[in-house]
Amino acid sequence: MMKVHIEREIDKVLLDWKNQIDRKPLMLRGARQVGKSTAVQELSKHFDYYIEINFEESLDVQAFFNGNLDPKTICENLSLYFNTPIIPGKTLLFFDEIQMCLPAISSLRFFYEKMPALHLISAGSLLEFALEQLPSFGVGRVRSVFVYPFSFDEFLGSLGEQRLINLKKQASPTNPLALPFHQKLTEYFKKFLIVGGMPEAVAQYAKGSSLLEVQAVLDDLIISIKADFAKYKKRVPSMRISEVFDAIIQQTGGKFIYTKAATQTSIVQIKEAVQLLMMAGLVIPVTHSSANGIPLGAELDEKKRKLILLDTGLYQRILGLDAGKLLAQNDFDAINKGAIAEMFVGLEYLKYGNPLQQENLYYWHRENANSNAEIDYVIQQGEQIVPLEIKASNKGAMQSMFMFLKEKKRDLGIRLSLENFSTYPPIDVYPLYAISTVRKE
Structure with a gap:
């Protein structure tokens, strides 16, 4: 049976972000199982292409973030790996459970600087622990959105x-x-x-x-x-x-x-x-x-x-x-x-x-x-x-x-x-x- 999506305020926040001309990569923050991933999956319906990477499950993908954090190189590798085009304005890229890959968190700032037109969202359930290790990972270059359970x-x-x-x-x-x-x-x-x-x-x-x-x-x-x-x-x-x-x-x-x-x-x-x-x-x-x-x-x-x-x-x-x-x-x-x-x-x-x-x-x-x-x-x-x-x-x-x-x-x-x-x-x-x-x- 198809899962029915229940509309939430976070859906409007993400859609507004999608339509902004000047946008930053998003970081969804909040406890586990409050609906972060579901909200991004709902947003993906507004794009031609969608790539979701769960760093907790796809450990092999972490290799693409070792060493060079150039966004163009990362996108070329991810596009080949998932057999999906990554085209700014048409593709939504989602880094889920990003706390499992610290270099991926560090890469967000470079996506903002070198590929600002790409729609990129990250999320994590124990994200604050990782951010404690990277206190200045993307100040001014990444926008946080705080997600809570249903009101x-x-x-x-x-x-x-x-x-x-x-x-x-x-x-x-x-x-x-x-x-x-x-x-x-x-x-x-x-x-x-x-x-x-x-x-x-x-x-x-x-x-x-x-x-x-x-x-x-x-x-x-x-x-x-x-x-x-x-x-x-x-x-x-x-x-x-x-x-x-x-x-x-x-x-x-x-x-x-x-x-x-x-x-x-x-x-x-x-x-x-x-x-x-x-x-x-x-x-x-x-x-x-x-x-x-x-x-x-x-x-x-x-x-x-x-x-x-x-x-x-x-x-x-x-x-x-x-x-x-x-x-x-x-x-x-x-x-x-x-x-x-x-x-x-x-x-x-x-x-x-x-x-x-x-x-x-x-x-x-x-x-x-x-x-x-x-x-x-x-x-x-x-x-x-x-x-x-x-x-x-x-x-x-x-x-x-x-x-x-x-x-x-x-x-x-x-x-x-x-x-x-x-x-x-x-x-x-x-x-x-x-x-x-x-x-x-």
């Missing part, structure tokens, strides 16, 4: 709910959705927490499989992810990385405490394992910012850092959350203290950002004997800093929000919950499923 809007699109997406985009705190549409989106949101955004899981659900069948797909993905730990680095055993990975899952929602991560491992090894997991794109940091001004990254305290997994589907499956309760209840606090809702918001915020920039997530926390306060996320909207407070239900006080607004002299806060769009100045309320609207304000 909630892309999930809705996979289910043919474009009209529902459009309705959601038209809603605002002063123009709430009609209750039936809000309820329908809320139910989809709960299902998305379970399915997550990994392309294989979304495709399985979109073709009509049950949530139980999707859980089996997620189990396979988890096994594959953990098997990759052995490829990371020799200085941290894969068993230690696995222990730290599980600790991150358990500590989601709070500041990560290294001493609780692995009892038989040194703090140095735990920190190294965390860094490796972040480089692999599996774990995303949320760092404390004083939030006194922009950019938010100017006043960081890396000793205060939360860590979240890249996907809610994988998260709920590893943690063993009750999927039935996620669907049935309107209070996630009773399930896992609301951590999955907080995690969802951070991930969605990144997915709707600029794919040409690697963005960071920030939160604010003040520890005081008399006035302890925490804001789940602080974001920048134009020249303003806006606090986001997540409620994993449709109720809850906002003492931390008001404390932040008063202390920082800010006049707008955003609350995300299971409520419909509404406003209680100076607080605007958005449903959890509407992060894309928050992002575009």
